[in-house]
Amino acid sequence: MLAYVRLWHGALAATEDVSDQQVEAFIRQLAWRDFDNYQLLYFPEMLTKPVRPEFEKFPWQPADAQLEAWRTGRTGYPLVDAGMRELWETGYMHNRLRMVVASFLIKHLLIDWREGMAWFEETLLDLDQANNAMGWQWVAGSGFDASPYFRVFNPILQAKKFDEDARYIKKWLPELADIPVHYVFQPADAPVDVLEAAGVTIGTSYPAPIVDHQAARARALAAYDTCKNS
Template sequence: MTKRPIAIMWFRNDLRLADNPALRATTQWAREHDGCVLPVFILDPVISDQLGGATRWWLEKSLTSLDRSIAERCDVSANIGAFSALRLFTGKASGVFDSIMETRPVGAMFWNRLYDQPSITRDTGIKATMMDRGLTCESFKAQLLFEPWEVKTGGGTDFKVFSPFWRACQKSQPPRAPFKAPDTITLFDQIIKGAVELNTLDLSPKPFDWAAGLSERFTPGEKGAMDQLFEFIDDRLQDYADLRDRPDHRVTSELSPHLRFGEISPFQIFHTANHFADANPGKGKTASKFLSELGWREFAHHILFHAKDLRSAPLQDKFRDFAWADAPDDLEAWQRGQTGFPIVDAGMRELWHTGYMHNRVRMIVGSILVKHLLIDWREGLAWFDDTLVDACPANNPFSWQWIGGCGADAAPYFRIFNPVLQGEKFDPKGAYVRQWVPELRDMPEQFIHKPWDASPLILKAAGVTLGETYPVPLIGLKEGRERALAAYQALKKG
């Protein structure tokens, strides 16, 4: 049994080798102490509670990719034929580390910081325990450009509004440059008690592989993330500012699931986009617009860190007693893309098939659910948590509180998206609707977003029978708007 001191690299939402500060510290410690590296991932209750069906699928693929990448960089003397390079465990993280240290000479532990309260509580306790035992134990900034406690208002308080928050970030010290992956990793090459095989984690979709469409859209893993970044920079970023709200054009980066699992860092994205702006005079505006979306992610984590409960409690207390409708049939119709509003149904069907939805469409489907149908935003959050490949503890609840009008810098109660106007503006020829709602593919352009306005002759020619081949709307647009305004006005008066 080896007596070389072990440095544990605890992977969580940072499943990459490049620009990984904790991994760099781990390999450096091992080198300086003539030790070796033990890469660990633990499916503990904190992480498991944050996973839905789509993110579990992604995690399985990402862990497979990370294990392969670590193995490729192993010291030539390592013999890992009997086990994975990345050691996998289940159970409470503290118990896993206690078990490892009962039989192994662990001298250090490193990880990158997370910002939700359950992770902070877990990590704080583990760090205190390890340091009491005399271990070197450090955490690092890797998932955000700016730590939540680094960005304050002029009065020293936390930001509640995005625009001044992002301006303050831009005036701060520029984000550091990303660094390369380690050339070699001196891996601990002995069996560890309690380590399990990947299939033991039970991450694959069941009872059937509903995620087949996810693999058609995405390639999880660090290489897939970098390929996605460079494809976006080379082919689509130049049009981002003008077309980013158009679901009928593929111009968005689609990097959010890679960011969610840390297969790419925000530092890599930030500096790559800035290099694009430097190399393309006159394109600074489109790069800046893209980076502001990275700023929204920063802001969501800023709010997550300072909020006690972003998932279940509205940030604005007046919404705690809001009279949400009890409408399970409407909720199910929304989930299945059967609302009778074409762009809403297109978005919900895209989500189910690919695990992804264009950001503009996310706002439209969210508004229909929360405002026209008056269904609790937490129902939408739960569905997105289960079906989005990029669902994370910050962005998803932050976005749902925004659309519900109860969060930070939220959409005001009177901002109610009209799905017909939104469709006509952002999917003017109906290409997005035709792709995902094929029963409407033959509708004329002027009626694709409002088939109920078409004459019986036009509907017949398009092969559409409302209420049979395609549903009638769950609620009238005017009726839904007036009902929402009345409910929000009552709340305001109360």
């Protein structure tokens, strides 16, 4: 295993085809990884229980068909589905997508972060136990220096921002390949003639959204308030 300090010096020495911003981002991830291992060393219980005790009473929903839809990339949200299908086929997913799909499971579906952590443990080829546990608790809001629980990723806006030409979505969701980019981020809202021309039937060839974004966000915030005030 390469020592962190060697990677750090190597990053600082990189000059070709690498911007200062990219070097800083890489070093920042090294720092997070070091912090993750520190957490696991001194707080091994983070693998099984929330670091912040108020989350012990969080009203998680049963892990049912919605968990399976998330695992298999059948949520009706193209960016989430593309990420989950890439994970299953390759054992890899970009860090941005890991946050998006984790947020969706935890905050849109109110499914316990430990379910997602376990699925990543089963599927990621680059699995790092400390990083995985910290990442899930960070998204859930229950870990050290965690993301605020009210930060709920909008998977539609995330897709438009980071996959604006839908190249990634269409690669991993070939059933949506012929839908114009303007409609591909929300295929269920596309006009019938557009769907017919693309050979897509919502609910058959591609699922309808399993939750409404705004309703799910409101439910998540209400659940957090219940947990916080209990």
